Amino acid sequence: MSLSTLDYAIIIVYFAGLALYGVLVRRIRGFGDYSVARRRVPTSMIAASLCATYIGPGYSLGLAGRAFTSAYLFPLLFLGFSLQTVLVGLFVAPRLTRYQEAHSVGDVMGKLYGREAQVLTGVISAGLCAGFAAVMARAGGQVLAGVLGLPLWAGVCLVTLVGITYTYTGGLKSVIATEALQFVVKVTAVSAMVLAARSLVASGNQLGDAALETTWKALSTMKPLTLLGLVLSFFLGETLIPPYANRALAARTESSSRRGFVLAGLFSIVWFAMIGAIGIIGSRLLPASTPEDRAFVAVAAKALPSGLFGLLVAAIAAIVMSSQESVLNAGAVAVTRDMIGTLRNLSDHGSLVLSRLLTLTLGLVSVFMALRAPSIIDGLLICYSLWAPSVLLPLVWGVMGLPTRRSTGLAAIVGGTVGSSLALLGHVAGGDTPTALVIGLASAALAAGLAAVVTRQRRSA
Amino acid sequence: MILFTIVSLVFPLMSLAVAVLVLGQTVSYVRNEVLGNGPSTEGKEGSL
Numbered sequence: 302m303s304l305s306t307l308d309y310a311i312i313i314v315y316f317a318g319l320a321l322y323g324v325l326v327r328r329i330r331g332f333g334d335y336s337v338a339r340r341r342v343p344t345s346m347i348a349a350s351l352c353a354t355y356i357g358p359g360y361s362l363g364l365a366g367r368a369f370t371s372a373y374l375f376p377l378l379f380l381g382f383s384l385q386t387v388l389v390g391l392f393v394a395p396r397l398t399r400y401q402e403a404h405s406v407g408d409v410m411g412k413l414y415g416r417e418a419q420v421l422t423g424v425i426s427a428g429l430c431a432g433f434a435a436v437m438a439r440a441g442g443q444v445l446a447g448v449l450g451l452p453l454w455a456g457v458c459l460v461t462l463v464g465i466t467y468t469y470t471g472g473l474k475s476v477i478a479t480e481a482l483q484f485v486v487k488v489t490a491v492s493a494m495v496l497a498a499r500s501l502v503a504s505g506n507q508l509g510d511a512a513l514e515t516t517w518k519a520l521s522t523m524k525p526l527t528l529l530g531l532v533l534s535f536f537l538g539e540t541l542i543p544p545y546a547n548r549a550l551a552a553r554t555e556s557s558s559r560r561g562f563v564l565a566g567l568f569s570i571v572w573f574a575m576i577g578a579i580g581i582i583g584s585r586l587l588p589a590s591t592p593e594d595r596a597f598v599a600v601a602a603k604a605l606p607s608g609l610f611g612l613l614v615a616a617i618a619a620i621v622m623s624s625q626e627s628v629l630n631a632g633a634v635a636v637t638r639d640m641i642g643t644l645r646n647l648s649d650h651g652s653l654v655l656s657r658l659l660t661l662t663l664g665l666v667s668v669f670m671a672l673r674a675p676s677i678i679d680g681l682l683i684c685y686s687l688w689a690p691s692v693l694l695p696l697v698w699g700v701m702g703l704p705t706r707r708s709t710g711l712a713a714i715v716g717g718t719v720g721s722s723l724a725l726l727g728h729v730a731g732g733d734t735p736t737a738l739v740i741g742l743a744s745a746a747l748a749a750g751l752a753a754v755v756t757r758q759r760r761s762a
Numbered sequence: 763m764i765l766f767t768i769v770s771l772v773f774p775l776m777s778l779a780v781a782v783l784v785l786g787q788t789v790s791y792v793r794n795e796v797l798g799n800g801p802s803t804e805g806k807e808g809s810l
Contacts, residue, residue: 326792342795345787474795481788488781492774499770509766571777574769582770 304448308611315486315615319479323467326478342551346477347561350627352568353480354544355382356487357433357624358440360569361576362617363677365600366593368580371519372512375678376577381536383569389540390562395555396700397546405631406546406696407639413699414710416643421714423639425691426543429684430632431663433542434461434625435670436680441621442671444598448614457671460618464625465664468633469657476626477551483619490609490616495575498582498604512581530735531682538685538738540693543631594677629667633659682734686725690717690741695749709752716748717741 304312342350360379367375403409406426411419442457449456467479502508520528539545552558576597583591583600591599601613633656641647641655674680695713699705721741725734 325797343787343791345784346791349784349788478788478792481784481791485781485785485788488777488784492777492781495770495774499766568780571773575773575777578766578769 304611304614305607307608308614311608311611312615312618315612315618319482322482323475323479326475342477342548342557343553344557344560344564346481347548347552347557348564348568349481349484350477351386351545351548351561351565352572353484353487353619353623354548354627355386355539355565355569355624356484356572356620358437358621359677359681360572361487361491361620362440362444362594362597363681364573364576365580365583365597366595366676367678368577369583369587369591369596370515370580370593372515372581372584373577374516374519376573376580378531378535379573380570381532382539383566383573385536385540386566386569387563388566389545390559390564390566393541393697393700394549394552394558394562396702397541397549398552398555398558400550403550404547405550405635405638406541406543406692407635409546409700410692410696410710411639411643413705414695415707418695418707418710418714419639420643421711422692423635423643425687425714425718426635426639427632427663429688430543430628430635431666431670432680432684432687433628434464434632434663434667435674436677436684437621437625437628438464438667438671439674439680440594440677441618441625443594444614444617444621447595447598454672457668460621461625461664461668461671463618464622464629465661467622468626468629468660468664476623476630477548480623480627483623486612486619487616487623490613491572491575491579493609494601494605494613495578497606497609498579498586498600501604502582502585508581508585512584515584524733526739527733527735530686530733530737530739533689533742534682534685534735534738537689537693537742538682540689541696542688543635544627547631547634625667629660629663632663633657636663679734682738683725686721686734686738686741687718689738690721690745692717694742694745706753706756708756709749712752713745713749717745720744 360382364375364379397409400409400412403412405423407419407422410422438457438461439453441460442453442455445451445456445459446453451459468476523531541549548561549558552561579600580596582604583596586603587596587599598613598617601610605613636659637647637652637656642652647655675683691714694717695705695710699710718741720743721737724737724740
């Protein structure tokens with residue numbers, strides 16, 4: 302997995318070009334640029350930046366690793382994300398774009414359910430974004446550590462430092478411009494990798510038969526409730542998480558929001574198929590003892606010639622950085638708007654300065670979390686099981702125009718958070734992560750239902 | 763075999779075409795919105 306001189310040259314050219322590009326596009330005129338890019342982002346950029354955000358370590362290195370061990374199972378489960386993104390694009394994102402005063406998910410929740418709901422959403426959003434940033438930092442750190450021979454902590458710090466610098470200076474407008482460019486690099490490198498890897502396998506038929514057998518084997522060892530949890534996790538886990546919701550808020554029109562989400566959802570099908578193919582090809586080329594999170598890079602090292610491998614390493618840096626930039630930006634905006642902004646009035650300049658400082662803080666927190674994070678997919682599943690049960694249900698309910706009450710919104714957020722946290726901590730269902738999401742969703746629905754009944758009885762009394 | 767060909771040949775070529783399209787759109791976005799040069803992109807929602 303060692304790099305040639307040409308590989309190093311390509312990596313240096315990539316980072317130098319990115320730094321130059323960064324200097325060009327890092328112009329910020331206020332908090333509106335930082336949080337929602339002045340709400341002037343067109344369809345193509347919404348789609349590209351959504352793709353660049355979801356194509357993080359989980360949807361590349363993590364998915365290839367799971368396809369390496371369980372063939373088609375996880376690529377098929379990931380299609381839940383594709384379906385969700387298309388459905389959100391058709392029905393929810395355009396409605397979210399109508400909240401012209403909102404800068405964050407918490408702002409929208411505040412309008413629907415009151416200030417307490419906004420603060421709670423801010424706390425959950427910030428924690429979630431730090432968690433996602435930690436998973437990404439660990440994945441990127443592992444790759445850097447493997448390729449450059451660094452210790453893990455140094456790789457994690459290096460990756461996060463670059464992410465913080467970009468987000469600190471840029472904000473959403475520049476993040477979107479940078480992400481679109483990084484999307485181009487990732488897609489080019491991974492497409493070249495798939496084309497090169499296919500030439501290493503003699504027969505597609507034999508590979509397909511073996512993959513089918515592995516899939517059934519993996520499926521048969523899974524409990525039904527765990528499988529249901531996984532289906533729901535990939536369908537709901539990333540639905541309207543703060544970085545995605547911020548793109549809906551940043552869209553120029555409802556139509557650009559709709560089309561941006563639908564295009565991003567459709568492209569994810571192509572992406573998951575390609576990444577799944579890399580993992581399955583890897584199961585033929587690599588020893589079974591290869592750690593799953595290293596399968597992607599190991600296939601690249603076998604398939605790509607000198608120079609293209611350097612481009613792939615640059616693409617992995619892009620994969621980590623673009624997703625990390627988005628979650629750091631969204632987390633900082635959530636704390637500024639939903640937590641501190643609800644307690645005191647902040648000027649535009651004050652919000653901008655505060656957001657930048659919070660970006661730095663969240664980045665540092667994510668470094669500490671990264672050193673304790675589990676595997677990429679397991680880390681993502683923990684984040685999913687906290688988001689979907691707590692904020693997603695009341696958010697979608699309210700945005701779709703259904704009747705909202707302060708008490709039911711709060712009950713859903715608290716009930717979902719408590720239910721999934723208890724399950725994650727092992728007090729319910731033995732700490733199985735996908736099951737935690739199912740339990741959290743059930744708790745949220747139950748708590749909201751109870752709150753609705755109690756409120757109605759009080760009113761009628 | 764057909765599925766393998768689609769996933770390992772057609773999809774990568776399609777993705778490369780998408781990458782080229784996005785690159786063009788990015789240059790346009792950076793010129794018009796980020797750097798503030800050139801004509802406004804208002805009303806050009808039809809592309810991509």
